[in-house]
Amino acid sequence: MAMKRVASSAINAFASSGYLRSSSRFSRHYASSGSKKIVGVFYKGNEYASMNPNFLGCVEGGCGLREWLESKGHQYIVTDDKEGPDCELEKHIPDLHVLISTPFHPAYVTAERIKKAKNLQLLLTAGVGSDHIDLKAAAAAGLTVAEVTGSNVVSVAEDELMRILILVRNFLPGHHQVISGEWNVAGVAYRAYDLEGKTVGTVGCGRIGKLLLQRLKPFNCNLLYHDRVKMDPQLEKETGAKFEEDLDTMLPKCDIVVVNTPLTEKTRGMFDKDRIAKMKKGVLIVNNARGAIMDTQAVVDACSSGHIAGYSGDVWNPQPAPKDHPWRYMPNQAMTPHVSGTTIDAQLRYAAGVKDMLDRYFKGEDFPVQNYIVKAGELAPQYR
Numbered sequence: 001m002a003m004k005r006v007a008s009s010a011i012n013a014f015a016s017s018g019y020l021r022s023s024s025r026f027s028r029h030y031a032s033s034g035s036k037k038i039v040g041v042f043y044k045g046n047e048y049a050s051m052n053p054n055f056l057g058c059v060e061g062g063c064g065l066r067e068w069l070e071s072k073g074h075q076y077i078v079t080d081d082k083e084g085p086d087c088e089l090e091k092h093i094p095d096l097h098v099l100i101s102t103p104f105h106p107a108y109v110t111a112e113r114i115k116k117a118k119n120l121q122l123l124l125t126a127g128v129g130s131d132h133i134d135l136k137a138a139a140a141a142g143l144t145v146a147e148v149t150g151s152n153v154v155s156v157a158e159d160e161l162m163r164i165l166i167l168v169r170n171f172l173p174g175h176h177q178v179i180s181g182e183w184n185v186a187g188v189a190y191r192a193y194d195l196e197g198k199t200v201g202t203v204g205c206g207r208i209g210k211l212l213l214q215r216l217k218p219f220n221c222n223l224l225y226h227d228r229v230k231m232d233p234q235l236e237k238e239t240g241a242k243f244e245e246d247l248d249t250m251l252p253k254c255d256i257v258v259v260n261t262p263l264t265e266k267t268r269g270m271f272d273k274d275r276i277a278k279m280k281k282g283v284l285i286v287n288n289a290r291g292a293i294m295d296t297q298a299v300v301d302a303c304s305s306g307h308i309a310g311y312s313g314d315v316w317n318p319q320p321a322p323k324d325h326p327w328r329y330m331p332n333q334a335m336t337p338h339v340s341g342t343t344i345d346a347q348l349r350y351a352a353g354v355k356d357m358l359d360r361y362f363k364g365e366d367f368p369v370q371n372y373i374v375k376a377g378e379l380a381p382q383y384r
Contacts, residue, residue, distance in 0.1 A: 036097040037119070038069060038358070040078045041089055042126075043105035057102065057347040063126055064351045065358070072362070082107045098122045098361070100354060104338045106132035106319055114141050122361055123374075126350045127152055127341055130373045131263040131290060135383055138374050145374035146367050148353030150207060152341035156288050157211035159314070159340035160258055164216075166334050167284040167310035168195050168256070191309070196220045201254035203247065204261030204289065205231055206382070212258060213239040226250050248278055256284045259313075262382050263290035273298040282309040288340045291317035296326065303330045314338045 045058030056064045062078045069076040077096075081088035082105070089107055093116045101107035102125065109123060111134045123133055125147035138145050166172065170192040177184055200216055201224040202209040210231060213223050216239075223241035230236070230243045244250035251257060257279065261267050271285075272295040285308055287294060296317065302308040312334035316325060319338055327335055357367050373380045 035073045035075060036362070037075045037077070037092070037095055038065075038098040038100065039089065039092045039096045040065070040076070040100040040126075041082050041105065041107035042078060042080060042102055044080045052344060054344050054348060056351045057104070057126065057342050061347075061351075063100065063354050065355060068355065069358075080105060093117050093120075095119050098124065098358070100124045100126055101132060102126045102342070102350075103129040103132065104319075104342050108318075109133040109138070111137035114138060114143070122146070124354055124357060125373075126354050127346070128156075128350075129262065129290065130383075131292075133373075135374055135379055139377045139379060142377065143374060144372070146357055146371045147373055148350040148357075149368070149370045151350035151353050152343070152346035153207040153211055155343045155346040156208050156340045157215060160208070160212050160260075160286050160288055161215050163286045163288070163312040163334060164200070164256055164258070164284070165195060167286070167312055168193050168198070170310075172334050198222070198255040199224065199253055200256045200258065201225065201244065201250050202258045202260050203250075204259065205241075206260065206262075208288075209258075209260040210235060210239075212260070213241045224250050224253060248275070251275070251279050254283065255280065256286070259285070259287040259289040259293055261289055261293065263292055264383050267293050269293070269295050271295060271298070273301070276302045276307065279307070281307050283307070284310040285312070287311070287313035288315060289313075291315040291319070300326045300330045303332045306332070308332065310334065314340045 040062055042057060042059045042062070045055055045060040049055060049058055049060035055061050059078050059080050062076070066076050066078075077092055079088040084090070093113055096117065097119050099107065099109065099120065099122075101109075101123075104127065109132060114120065114134065114137045120143060123130070123138060123143055123145045125145075128147055128149060128151060130145055130147050133145055135145060170188050174188040177187065196219055199222040202212060203226050205213070205225040205227040209225060209227070213225065216223055223239060224244050225231070225241050226244045226247045231241070236243070259271070270293055276298055291313070299308065299311060303311055310332050311330075314336045315338055316327065321328065327333060353371070357371065360367055373383060
């Protein structure tokens with residue numbers, strides 16, 4: 001009961017925060033009348049689906065949309081089968097009107113799929129981050145791409161802070177000792193440190209980056225940030241974070257680097273062998289942004305040599321990560337599946353956001369301006 005009250009509070013707070021308010025800047029009506037075919041691609045909940053009534057982000061939960069959509073006469077198909085020419089998603093590409101996907105189990109919407117999707121009008125991301133879509137192809141085809149901006153930023157920022165502490169305190173070796181019946185204090189303590197006094201730099205300082213800096217302030221760290229633009233002077237003063245205009249000047253100063261930039265053509269592979277070599281030997285890296293921002297093999301090599309003393313994140317390239325992905329087996333890693341932004345609280349927020357945008361789509365109304373990733377042939381600034 002308490003969890004339900006928390007969930008209800010989360011939805012109400014999100015709805016009243018401004019993310020669900022309309023923007024008057026746009027007036028395009030998206031949907032024609034009649035029944036629509038909506039396809040959702042989510043990860044399977046399996047035996048866990050029935051354990052929490054608020055577990056909406058899985059196939060079984062379907063973002064909580066089925067009863068509502070079907071009551072309005074729309075067809076709603078949900079699947080986790082998204083890869084290959086014979087997958088379930090591929091069967092519905094030619095006649096679907098709306099495709100909903102998540103960053104946690106992304107349906108990769110290629111230019112080829114867009115070309116096949118003759119009825120497709122709207123691509124929605126249940127969460128934040130729409131790089132699984134060929135955005136240029138979507139823009140050229142006149143499609144609208146939108147996501148639930150802000151829906152899981154707290155979730156991701158909290159997760160980043162957790163991963164920083166896991167790496168700094170060398171937590172995982174001790175945990176593994178307990179599981180295996182060992183007791184070796186030295187095996188943990190020889191490289192366990194305090195976070196206080198360390199220099200932490202965030203590469204990208206949007207909503208998540210700012211929240212992370214606010215949460216790091218009580219730890220008395222030296223905080224740096226690199227972004228396209230400086231943050232609000234008041235927030236900069238409150239956090240004590242210093243702006244670094246040049247990324248390669250900031251990186252050698254950092255004991256810990258956190259990646260908070262979206263995946264774009266400019267950021268794909270930006271942390272290659274040469275850039276990693278510019279970092280301090282023994283640097284710790286947290287990446288909950290996107291796996292493809294890193295050169296996969298360069299990270300493996302640097303973790304193996306000890307140049308990277310610890311690497312943690314929940315994003316991979318591709319996703320789900322294959323069983324032979326080298327990050328699974330490299331030393332000094334604390335990786336997980338892509339989970340940081342899909343807490344139950346986040347699911348409730350992005351499910352509410354998806355429902356709101358679908359409702360607006362059916363009514364021919366505009367979305368909150370900050371949710372648009374592709375609108376009228378133009379990409380949002382962060383993806384240009």
